[in-house]
Amino acid sequence: MAKEIVVEHLARVEGHGTIRVLVEDRKVKDVKFEIYEGPRFIEKILVGRRCYEAPDIVARICSICPEPHQVAAVTAIEKALGVTISWQTKMLRELQLLADVISSHALHLYLLSLPDYLGYPDALSMIDKYGREVKLGLQLKRAGNLLKEVISGRPIHGCTVKPGGYTRIPPAEELENLIKPLEESMEGAKLAVKLFSSIDYPETPRHDNIFMAIDPGEHYGFMGDYVLTSTGERYPVDRYKELTNEVTVPHSSAKHSTYKGYPFMVGALPRMMLNKSKLKGQALDMLKDVESKLDAANPLTNNLAQALETVYAVERSIEIINELLSKGLKPEEPIVAKSRRGSGAGGVEAPRGTLYHYYELDDEGRIVKADIVTPTAQNVVNMEKYIRLSAERLLAKGEEKLEPLLEMIVRAYDPCISCSVHMVNVVRLR
Amino acid sequence: MASGKVKVGFYSLTGCAGDLLNILGMEDKLVEIFGNIDLMEFVMASSRVKPGKVDIAFVEGSVTTKKDLETIKRIRENCSKLVAIGDCAIWGGLQASLTGLDPKELMKAVYNTEENYYEFLGEHKALSEIVQVDYELPGCPIEQDEFLQLLIDLLRDVIPEFKDYPVCVECKIREIPCLIVEKGEACLGPITVGGCKARCPYYEAPCISCRGPIKDEANVAGELLMLLEKGWKEQDVVDKLRLFAARYKDISKLIRRV
Numbered sequence: 171m172a173k174e175i176v177v178e179h180l181a182r183v184e185g186h187g188t189i190r191v192l193v194e195d196r197k198v199k200d201v202k203f204e205i206y207e208g209p210r211f212i213e214k215i216l217v218g219r220r221c222y223e224a225p226d227i228v229a230r231i232c233s234i235c236p237e238p239h240q241v242a243a244v245t246a247i248e249k250a251l252g253v254t255i256s257w258q259t260k261m262l263r264e265l266q267l268l269a270d271v272i273s274s275h276a277l278h279l280y281l282l283s284l285p286d287y288l289g290y291p292d293a294l295s296m297i298d299k300y301g302r303e304v305k306l307g308l309q310l311k312r313a314g315n316l317l318k319e320v321i322s323g324r325p326i327h328g329c330t331v332k333p334g335g336y337t338r339i340p341p342a343e344e345l346e347n348l349i350k351p352l353e354e355s356m357e358g359a360k361l362a363v364k365l366f367s368s369i370d371y372p373e374t375p376r377h378d379n380i381f382m383a384i385d386p387g388e389h390y391g392f393m394g395d396y397v398l399t400s401t402g403e404r405y406p407v408d409r410y411k412e413l414t415n416e417v418t419v420p421h422s423s424a425k426h427s428t429y430k431g432y433p434f435m436v437g438a439l440p441r442m443m444l445n446k447s448k449l450k451g452q453a454l455d456m457l458k459d460v461e462s463k464l465d466a467a468n469p470l471t472n473n474l475a476q477a478l479e480t481v482y483a484v485e486r487s488i489e490i491i492n493e494l495l496s497k498g499l500k501p502e503e504p505i506v507a508k509s510r511r512g513s514g515a516g517g518v519e520a521p522r523g524t525l526y527h528y529y530e531l532d533d534e535g536r537i538v539k540a541d542i543v544t545p546t547a548q549n550v551v552n553m554e555k556y557i558r559l560s561a562e563r564l565l566a567k568g569e570e571k572l573e574p575l576l577e578m579i580v581r582a583y584d585p586c587i588s589c590s591v592h593m594v595n596v597v598r599l600r
Numbered sequence: 601m602a603s604g605k606v607k608v609g610f611y612s613l614t615g616c617a618g619d620l621l622n623i624l625g626m627e628d629k630l631v632e633i634f635g636n637i638d639l640m641e642f643v644m645a646s647s648r649v650k651p652g653k654v655d656i657a658f659v660e661g662s663v664t665t666k667k668d669l670e671t672i673k674r675i676r677e678n679c680s681k682l683v684a685i686g687d688c689a690i691w692g693g694l695q696a697s698l699t700g701l702d703p704k705e706l707m708k709a710v711y712n713t714e715e716n717y718y719e720f721l722g723e724h725k726a727l728s729e730i731v732q733v734d735y736e737l738p739g740c741p742i743e744q745d746e747f748l749q750l751l752i753d754l755l756r757d758v759i760p761e762f763k764d765y766p767v768c769v770e771c772k773i774r775e776i777p778c779l780i781v782e783k784g785e786a787c788l789g790p791i792t793v794g795g796c797k798a799r800c801p802y803y804e805a806p807c808i809s810c811r812g813p814i815k816d817e818a819n820v821a822g823e824l825l826m827l828l829e830k831g832w833k834e835q836d837v838v839d840k841l842r843l844f845a846a847r848y849k850d851i852s853k854l855i856r857r858v
Contacts, residue, residue: 233618292646
């Protein structure tokens with residue numbers, strides 16, 4: 171007789187989805203990550219439109235990471251048009267991505283993950299006992315949002331980002347005003363490292379975990395033209411299709427990706443493991459203290475990697491602002507290129523991992539083809555793998571309560587499913 | 601109201617979750633806001649879902665799947681006041697710009713299959729096309745100050761006021777040079793409902809009408825004519841008009857014509 175146990179949908183993740191684990195005779199029969207976020211066909215909306223409209227459209231894919239979508243899109247379009255951006259634009263783009271890392275990681279660490287580890291339904295319920303943590307977490311998130319507002323016009327769906335540059339270069343005083351809130355947010359970033367390095371992470375099964383991340387060049391970062399793999403390879407972003415191999419599966423509206431047939435992981439942990447030698451400043455100092463806690467085989471430690479990245483992002487943002495201020499901000503308009511037929515791929519590191527955008531343009535500068543590969547879609551197969559391995563391990567140990575750990579694994583990936591989640595249904599067939 | 605507080609639920613259908621995230625983005629006011637309501641459901645922020653009817657339901661997102669359809673009907677049955685928040689809930693969102701295209705073709709173009717795995721309804725609809733909606737708060741995403749005012753009004757049982765004037769009014773108040781007149785840009789401020797304090801023009805970007813048209817009052821034909829006179833191509837202007845409000849009657853007529 172079949173017995174179905176419906177566990178409350180997974181909360182505190184962005185979007186709608188279910189992890190379904192089918193257990194029969196105490197064995198895992200099947201694991202399916204079902205994403206039931208409604209299809210929005212963003213790639214189709216883009217077709218036929220002028221490429222200059224793309225940043226406004228792709229921002230709407232996701233409210234937590236509109237910034238990486240915009241930067242990936244304009245990078246791809248600039249390649250197609252043959253535009254080379256200025257140093258100032260490049261710096262502002264880096265700031266825009268850092269702002270998103272700060273606010274997204276703060277949201278995920280303090281509001282979505284911490285309640286898990288402390289046994290609360292949400293951050294607001296923690297206030298009586300963990301008031302300082304909640305206050306510093308919100309302050310950190312706010313600093314990221316303030317930075318977004320100055321660069322791209324608002325924290326969600328910024329309006330200043332165009333191929334070739336920004337519609338408005340922030341006035342010096344607005345940038346200067348960001349330094350104090352960023353400096354004050356450092357306490358929350360450092361506290362996150364302390365909190366997430368002192369957690370006794372539940373063990374997940376040991377398994378080779380393939381990592382991928384953008385090669386940021388000389389220093390740690392979120393932009394670049396090449397992708398690094400933990401198998402020791404380096405691919406130009408243009409060859410993203412070989413790295414992602416997307417296929418559509420019947421049970422999910424997010425596509426599935428594998429690398430040479432194997433599941434792989436993108437996100438903060440992969441970035442940290444592949445690029446930690448490029449860290450500097452306080453993030454490097456803190457890494458030295460907590461490095462032994464970062465476990466390549468345990469995706470739960472992704473949270474600690476996010477915390478370290480937040481320290482880096484705050485410090486690097488202040489550094490870039492000071493550099494821009496000392497050189498003086500130039501009144502630049504976005505570079506408008508002559509329309510031409512062409513194609514280009516752009517890759518950036520979104521908070522959840524590598525994000526690719528690819529466009530083909532016609533000779534009027536209209537988009538004829540768009541392809542967007544999101545981090546969550548790349549991570550799905552790896553999440554399913556860890557869910558399966560963990561469920562098998564728990565069942566073998568005779569444990570009945572699978573759901574909490576399985577939910578934690580999913581949430582550690584910080585899945586963002588409006589890219590394409592409330593999860594973990596365990597279905598038991600006896 | 602056992603606690604004496606108004607029972608409030610926050611719900612999300614198909615969209616980017618930006619309106620709810622923007623509410624969570626009021627970092628310095630969250631404790632006060634949630635201290636003054638009985639929070640029944642806000643899945644993005646809390647794993648605690650309380651059973652029972654709610655006084656006010658804030659709903660974002662378009663009705664795109666069979667599940668959305670069931671969810672919005674269930675929410676309507678279980679709330680006293682239903683508030684649509686954001687462009688997806690009010691106009692179907694930018695995904696509604698695909699209205700009229702064959703669902704099979706859409707599936708094929710994006711998911712490389714004609715099979716409808718997702719129980720896609722074939723169209724992205726606004727909440728008011730399905731259920732009775734009491735209030736609509738525009739924006740993509742909504743503005744925080746407007747949400748806060750609306751919430752306070754509803755908690756005090758005051759009838760809320762909504763803006764019925766164009767973005768241009770706020771541009772003038774802030775003394776922002778007109779992007780249409782000064783730069784010849786295809787700014788949609790004249791037909792777009794104000795309330796954003798002319799955010800995009802302030803950042804030197806033309807209005808893309810993410811707040812949607814001024815209901816029943818937007819002079820779409822006038823906007824189109826003006827931009828054609830400025831040398832814009834008809835297809836480009838219609839494309840801009842349909843991005844956020846393809847289901848607005850005057851704009852859907854234009855789409856058929858081009």
